[in-house]
Amino acid sequence: MARQIEIRQAARTITVPAGRTILETALEEGIAYPHGCRSGRCGSCKSRLLSGEVDLLPHTRFSLTDEERNQGLILACRAQPLTDCTVVWLDEDEEKLDLPVRTYRTRVVAIDDATHDIRQIRLEIESGETVAFKAGQYAQVTFAGVPARDYSMANQPGRSHLEFHIRHVPGGATSEHVARSLKVGDEVSVRGPLGNSFLREQHTGPILAVAGGSGLAPIKSIVEMALASGLRQPIHLYFGARTERDLYLVEHFSLLASTYDNLQFIPVLSEVSRSDHFRTGLVTDAIVSDIQDLDGWKAYMAGPPAMIDAAGVMFRELGLRSEDMHADVFFTPEETTT
Incomplete structure (x- = not known):
């Protein structure tokens, strides 16, 4: 009824x-x-x-x-x-989203292998205009002949190109196409911006950014935008990966951390018992070990559902308010079935 x-x-x-x-x-x-x-x-x-x-x-x-x-x-x-x-x-006492959702015709101009199963795709807008979005948002991306999928922008807003990080999911038609068939010059349709897990630039407290796997894409956009906007509060970026071969952009963020004294970059490997270069264990355990009180922080999280769920529980116990947690959860269509 x-x-x-x-x-x-x-x-x-x-x-x-x-x-x-x-x-x-x-x-x-x-x-x-x-x-x-x-x-x-x-x-x-x-x-x-x-x-x-x-x-x-x-x-x-x-x-x-x-x-x-x-x-x-x-x-x-x-x-x-x-x-x-x-x-x-629930209204937020923060800046509101008033960006129109539009469809853009784009063309692939660069394809790079970030890891053994993640590709960085760079698209240029055919009209030459810039795409208005907030750092951390995503778009619906349609490659020729395969289902549309949602991917987060990895670049800062205000550019005439878009960057996406796409992980190869075995059996996934779209990610298989990107991994095996996508070529420079291919046309791609992009509809956006979408999503509410975006950088709140009016927030003045510390920022906790947590990424797992290709979830680094929106976190990259958020962290880079925060630094470019002149935000001076502490920014702690934790990047969780299984092994060293699953890490990427380590040099990029290490350089940013050496340039900006308010940024800390901490990669954490979950399937390695010891490492000469990186911390090991669960990324959530590393955060809890480093930070005992999250009251007044903003947390931005992107990655596998299990990581986001575990982080949410732990962060609430450390005093983080629900309204200060913003998540971009990466999942396959099968995981949304109820």
């Missing part, structure tokens, strides 16, 4: 059909509802249920804790209304 859902900030009431979520219908109705992953992993669509009841589909602990749920918070992307409802999304 369809339900009537009042969305306070939009000053709209929408009809949500049975089996549909609030977010799905809101977006279809043209409402700019804050969101990110659409699969209950990032928490960007967290909202307060003022009245009514909803059925919440499966979601991660990072995106919505039991305590938050008991306080009347929901995820719009997981909420299927059981009654008529009134909801408000």
Whole structure:
């Protein structure tokens, strides 16, 4: 049975059909509802249920804790209304996103192997214009003949090119195409910007940036933009990888850390018992060992779901508020199935 859902900030009431979520219908109705992953992993669509009841589909602990749920918070992307409802999304006392989502025609101008399974792709906008986005956002990227996929921009905003880091996923049609068939000169369609895990430049407290694997892409954009914007607070960048062959851009970030005294760069290897050059163990354990109090920090995280979930739990225990955690979760389509 369809339900009537009042969305306070939009000053709209929408009809949500049975089996549909609030977010799905809101977006279809043209409402700019804050969101990110659409699969209950990032928490960007967290909202307060003022009245009514909803059925919440499966979601991660990072995106919505039991305590938050008991306080009347929901995820719009997981909420299927059981009654008529009134909801408000959580406003942030920070800069707002007002960037239009557009589709750009681009062309591949460079392909580099960052690691044994990650390729760095550089695209130029055919019109020569710059793509307006916030550091940390992503775009829907469509290569010829394969399904569209979401990838985060790795470069700073305001450039006439876009950089993506794409990991080869065995059996994945799109990443297989990038790994085996993509050529310089190929046309690529890019739709964006998307996502709410972007750099909050008005924040003056310390910044914790955590990347796993190709999740380094949005974190690279965030860290570089923070430095280029003149942010002077401490920035701690932790990069988790399995082994040394899974690390990349180490020299790049080491050079940045030697240039900017407010940046610390800490690579951590999880599948190595000892290393002469890098720390070993879980990246989350390394962070907890180094930082005992995260009150007043902002955390930006991008990587595998298990890493993000574990980090969210640990960081809350260290005093980090949920609204100060921003995540870009990398997952395969199969992982979103509920």
